Amino acid sequence: MKTYTGSRILIECLKEQGVDTIFGYPGGTILNVYDELYKHQDEITHILTSHEQGAAHAADGYARATGKVGVCFATSGPGATNLVTGIATAYMDSIPLVAITANVATSALGKDSFQEIDIVGVTMPITKHNFIVKDVKDLAKTIRRAFYIAKSGRPGPVLVDITKDATANKAEYKYEEPKAVERSTENIAKKDIEKVVSLIKASKKPFVFVGGGCNISKASEELKEFVDYIDAPVCDSLMGKGAFAGTDDRYTGMIGMHGTKTSNFGVTECDLLIAIGCRFSDRVIGNAKKFAKHAKIVHIDVDPAEINKNIKTDASVIGDVKIVLSRINEQLENMKHEDWMKHIKEMKEQYPLTYDKSKLTGPAVIEAIYNATKGDAVITTDVGQHQMWAAQFYKYTREGQFITSGGLGTMGYGLGACIGAKVGVGDTPVFNIAGDGCFRMNLNELATASRYNIPIIQVVINNHVLGMVRQWQTLFYGKRYSATVLEDKVDFCKTSEGLGAKAFKVTKKSELDKAIKEALKAGCPCVIECVIDNDDKVFPMVAPAAPISEAFSEEDLASKGFEV
Incomplete structure (x- = not known):
């Protein structure tokens, strides 16, 4: 057991979590932390951005590219508020991020002190969780908890605000191994899996819709196996790109406002839509009342709050996508939907993505x-x-x-x-x-x-x-x-x-x-x-709030006499 300042405890906890890179911008209240970071620059790289918003976006991009938790630093007041857009961006896309800010000393809180802001209050609606640490004795457990929350279940950003006196005061510190993050399986019910499998086996025209949860779960292998089993076309959302290879013959392109006609028309015609790790965004579904109206809807997602939120489902499984797909795959045998896949192939040939290749576009x-x-x-x-x-x-x-x-x-x-x-x-x-x-x-x-x-x-x-x-x-x-x-x-x-x-x-x-x-x-x-x-x-494009079955191209507009 060793006694360290709060700043040293923070750095040691970041090292525990395997943090090797921080994006940030210093200021008065966080100076103690930056002074300690200077002493550990051989272990943790700090990237000084031009603006705190840039630091938040850089931490976000780092997290998406590596699968690790992104970390950003900012000082109090405007430094902290400049992180807000970046934190909200990460929150909307379920990105694991830990934003660490420093605030004025505990004795100065609530007194409109120079560069004081209630950043915990400001960010409460756009974080998975947030904390203010006023007592150095609470710092280590708070940092550890922040990283665990950011990574577990449906990931998201966590903010930890630390008062300046908590960065200077001393407390005992003991190294701890990070708590392992287990995949979410507690809500996966056998009866839910069986219902999904029965719907799949009964389907003649299945379509698979891939969302960002497939990327977060790293479920591409299970997804590919699943799609091959059920012999179905695959579309994706903006966030789902890469989970299923865009080079695969079964891939039909993006769905939604600027999705392909094949994806939009195919989902409209299908008799079973299997939505995996998605949230049925308005830009995907268009007019909700007319979305996939001929289909039964299966929804697989780690977050129970997403089930029946935007689209009513006929069956759902709540749990980590990778685990859910692996359990479904165990109960599947190879299926063939030759007429359906032939129809999808014909649509892909009829409605390719095109552009004017005679000029720079x-x-x-x-x-x-x-x-x-x-x-x-x-x-x-x-x-x-x-x-x-x-x-x-x-x-x-x-x-x-x-x-x-x-x-x-x-x-x-x-x-x-x-x-x-x-x-x-x-x-x-x-x-x-x-x-x-x-x-x-x-x-x-x-x-x-x-x-x-x-x-x-x-x-x-x-x-x-x-x-x-x-x-x-x-x-x-x-x-x-x-x-x-x-x-x-x-x-x-x-x-x-x-x-x-x-x-x-x-x-x-x-x-x-x-x-x-x-x-x-x-x-x-x-x-x-x-x-x-x-x-x-x-x-192509779908007008706001219109059904995705009404996707139109430039040629469609020209045929109606509309010049664009």
Whole structure:
């Protein structure tokens, strides 16, 4: 048993948990912690970001890419509140994150002290759990509990706020092995498994819908075995990408607002929809009353709160997806649905994803990156048209390969996440795909990448507008482009060079492959600005609140005389 300051106890607890990287930004109340971190810099790497939001996004990207818990630090007041968007992003997507903030001394709490904020109160709705530590004796058990909560069951962010006196005061410390996180099986009922198996065996037209829970559970092998057993097509959500290989013949693409027609029409026609590790987001289901209306619904999820929340189910199993699928697989035999699979194949041929290949477009950029990396890069994105193109035109084959803000839809997320992911995965190429609107929000994190020479590749698909908002204005608001035109004098290449990155400007499709190739071999942060037309659109599309069976393409609009 040793006696340490609270700051030393914190660092020792982080070492217990296997933390090797922290993203953060120092300030007055957290100085004791940073002083202790200085003494342990050979054991824990600290990445100083340009903004606390960047630290939260980097920790999030690191967690998604590695499967570990991401960790970020911030000081009190504005430092802590600057983490909020990043914490909310992680919360919506069930990402294991521990945010550690410091607050004013216990004696100064509640007195409107300089840089005081009730960050526990602020973050209560967007954390899985949060704590304030005022007594150094409570610190070690709180940190250990925070990591366990972040990792267990349905993962999520946990915030630990520590008063400054608790970081300075001393207490006894004894090393403890981290508590093992067991997969959630306590709610898996034999009768629920049997009911699901009976529905599967009775089905003539099954369809499998894969959500982010499959990635979190690392259930890709069990999922592949399951799909092969039941001989069914597979679609995924934005968060589910990579759990089932996008190169597999059974794969039909994403479902929902910008999903493929094959996925949307197929789910509408199926007689059994098997939803695995998903939350039936509004962007997936469209009009809930008309979603998969011919099908019985099976829902497998670790979180009982998701069952019957958005879509009424006919059968469900609550538990870790990997375990549930393995138990279902034990009761299955090889099935054949030849007519159904033939019909799905015909739809894939009839409704392929297409784009104008005569010019530089968003899809052309994504396909060029896919070809240059042979499908082996990690892709992070911001939010908007570029995000949808990245989801549609890069074929993901493993978990942690596609990193995006699915639930909160956070513009400015991608660059920080890209830095965190690259720190986590090492030699694997990591690209962030952003639009010009998103890139403006957190481009200061290029300075972070250049400070540490983290060789990320930032792609800016520049259409000089807020593309997705403009697309909605075109289709639903009479082409009234209110506050979405970004024509100004900002030079992204010069700005990027000023922040320490190597920059390439691409205005023609013929220039694209060379820029990507040079960026891949540069060994330093690179920015590739790709200038495209400001009225390029993402298709297919489902209008907000419309049934997914009403997905339409640009050709569909043209046939009705609507010019886009």
